[in-house]
Amino acid sequence: MALLALSCQTTEKHHIPPKAFRQDRNGWIYVHLEGTPSAIGFQHGSLLAPEIDTTIRMMAYYLKHETKKDWQFYRQCAANFLWDKVDREYKDEINGIVAGMKAWGKNYDSLDITALNATEELAYYYVPQLMDKQKPGSGDNKAPGNCSAFIATGSYTKDGKIVIGHNNWTAYMVGQHWNVIADIVPTKGSHMVMDCMPGFIHSGDDFVITSNGIMITETTITQFKGFDSTQIPEFVRARRSAQYANSIDDVIKLFVTGNNGGYANDWLIGDIKTNEVAKLELGLKDYKVWRSKDTAIIGSNFASDPKLIAEETTFKISDTTTSPNARKRRMEQLVTDLKGKIDIDHGRQIEADHYDAIHRTKANNKCVVCGHVDEDKKGCMEWDWGAYYPGGSVQSKVTTADLAKDLKLWAHMGHPCGQDFMGASVYKIHPEYARQSKYLTAMRCYRWRLFEGQK
Numbered sequence: 001m002a003l004l005a006l007s008c009q010t011t012e013k014h015h016i017p018p019k020a021f022r023q024d025r026n027g028w029i030y031v032h033l034e035g036t037p038s039a040i041g042f043q044h045g046s047l048l049a050p051e052i053d054t055t056i057r058m059m060a061y062y063l064k065h066e067t068k069k070d071w072q073f074y075r076q077c078a079a080n081f082l083w084d085k086v087d088r089e090y091k092d093e094i095n096g097i098v099a100g101m102k103a104w105g106k107n108y109d110s111l112d113i114t115a116l117n118a119t120e121e122l123a124y125y126y127v128p129q130l131m132d133k134q135k136p137g138s139g140d141n142k143a144p145g146n147c148s149a150f151i152a153t154g155s156y157t158k159d160g161k162i163v164i165g166h167n168n169w170t171a172y173m174v175g176q177h178w179n180v181i182a183d184i185v186p187t188k189g190s191h192m193v194m195d196c197m198p199g200f201i202h203s204g205d206d207f208v209i210t211s212n213g214i215m216i217t218e219t220t221i222t223q224f225k226g227f228d229s230t231q232i233p234e235f236v237r238a239r240r241s242a243q244y245a246n247s248i249d250d251v252i253k254l255f256v257t258g259n260n261g262g263y264a265n266d267w268l269i270g271d272i273k274t275n276e277v278a279k280l281e282l283g284l285k286d287y288k289v290w291r292s293k294d295t296a297i298i299g300s301n302f303a304s305d306p307k308l309i310a311e312e313t314t315f316k317i318s319d320t321t322t323s324p325n326a327r328k329r330r331m332e333q334l335v336t337d338l339k340g341k342i343d344i345d346h347g348r349q350i351e352a353d354h355y356d357a358i359h360r361t362k363a364n365n366k367c368v369v370c371g372h373v374d375e376d377k378k379g380c381m382e383w384d385w386g387a388y389y390p391g392g393s394v395q396s397k398v399t400t401a402d403l404a405k406d407l408k409l410w411a412h413m414g415h416p417c418g419q420d421f422m423g424a425s426v427y428k429i430h431p432e433y434a435r436q437s438k439y440l441t442a443m444r445c446y447r448w449r450l451f452e453g454q455k
Helices: 008-014 036-047 049-067 071-085 086-102 110-117 119-134 234-244 248-256 305-313 323-337 343-352 401-405 424-428 430-436
Strands: 002-004 021-025 029-033 148-153 165-171 178-186 193-198 207-210 214-220 263-271 276-282 287-294 295-299 391-400 407-412 449-452
Touching: 002 029, 008 214, 008 391, 021 424, 029 036, 029 449, 036 086, 036 178, 049 071, 049 086, 049 110, 049 119, 071 110, 071 119, 071 248, 086 110, 110 119, 110 343, 119 234, 148 214, 148 263, 148 276, 148 287, 148 323, 148 343, 165 178, 165 343, 193 234, 193 407, 207 234, 214 234, 248 263, 248 276, 276 295, 287 305, 295 323, 295 391, 343 407, 391 401, 401 407, 424 430
Parallel strands: 029 178
Antiparallel strands: 002 021, 021 029, 148 165, 148 295, 165 391, 178 193, 193 207, 207 214, 214 263, 263 276, 276 287, 391 407, 407 449
8 A cells, every 4th residue: 555645845835734645555546635625626636646647648549539539629628618517616626636736747727627527428428419410320329338336225135225336337448547536525515435537526437425325326328319518517417416415306406407418327326314226317308217215226328218218319228239238137137136135245246247148158248247348259339349349347336325324435446357457468469459558558456445434
C-alpha cells in the first residue's frame, strides 16, 4: 500500500487540508475529499493530477479512433450545450479540479474536465445522433451495453436485507482507468463513497452508497437511440442523485427531471432505511419503474419495457445469442438458484461467473457475466466490437445493507474472475488492435479489498 503523504509545506502551498489524502490499494486509488465544492475539486485535482492527465490523453486517443471525432470536438460540445446546464456547485468543483491540476503543472481547463465527465453521453448518444442525421441507421450499434449487476432483498438474501453488486464492462483501454474509490464529504448533501475515473465528479459506471442509506448502480440499455442537447447532462443528474437523494422516489425524480436521454440506463436503486429496491428504466421519451421489498433484480444491458424497446432502441430481444440476452438468462438462473443465500460471498461469485447459459458450458466470451470479448471469435457486434476486441469486464464492486450503513464496500480491480489481460501476446495474434498498446499494455487483477468512508 502506498500513501501519498502531504507535508506541512505542501499542504500550505497547495491548500490541501490534512484530512484529504490518497492511498493506493490493490490496484485502486482511494481518495478522501471533503469541504466546499471548490475545495473538493482542488483536492481531487491535486491528488490525482497525473492520473487525470493520462486519462484525458487516453480518452482523446481512444475516441478519435472509435468516433472519428477529436478532443476539440468534445471540448466544443462542453462549451456549446453542457457547461451552461451544470449546477453552480459542480462548476465550482470542476474549476477546483482544474486549479488543483495546474498547481502540479497540468494545464487543462473546465471544458476538458466537463467533456471528460460527459464522454459516455457524448460519444455514444450525441455522436450517433449526428451520424443518423447524415445517414439513417449508421448510429444504431453505438450505445454500448456495459455492465452486469444485481440488487436483491427480502427472501432472496441471506439476512433479508439488501445486497447489491456490479461489474463494469468496457474497452480495457478505458476500463483500466476506472480505478478510483472516491470518498466525498461535501458541505451540503450526503457523504458518498463511489468508484469513478480520475477527474469524474460522478461515478460514471455507476456504483455509489451514501450516508442517507441510498445504494445506486446501473447497466446500460444496449443500442439505445435518443439525445436532447437542450436538457441536463446525465453526469450532473447522476451526481445530484448520489448527493441529495434521501429515498428511491428522490432518485427517480432527480434522474427524470431535465432528462437528456444521455447514457440511458436501467438504474438499480436500494434504500436501506426501508429495505426496498427498485429498477428505473430511463430512456428519453419513456421511463418505467419496478419496486419491491422482496425481489432480485438483475441488469445485463437489456431493456424490459416493450414501449421503450420499440420506440427508442434497435435491440432485438428475440436474439438469444447477444451478450445482454445471454447474460440475462444466466443471471436469472443465478439469483433463482441462490434464493435465500445471497450475501457478500455469493455476490462476488455472481459477478465473476463464467457459465455460458446459451451453450451450457464454462467459457470466456461475451455471453458470460464476467465478460472476455477479447477471447470471443465472434466479437460483440451488437456494440460494434469485432472479433477478439479487447473489452469486457474490468472491475467489480459488492456491498450489503449492513456494510453500506457504515459506508463500506468490497471492490476488485481487473476481471472479477482473477484473469489478467496481457496486451503483448494479444497484439501479436491480433495486430488490428496493436494501436491500443500506446495506452493499454496490460490489465492485471488484484485481490478484493474492503473500502470504507472516513468518518
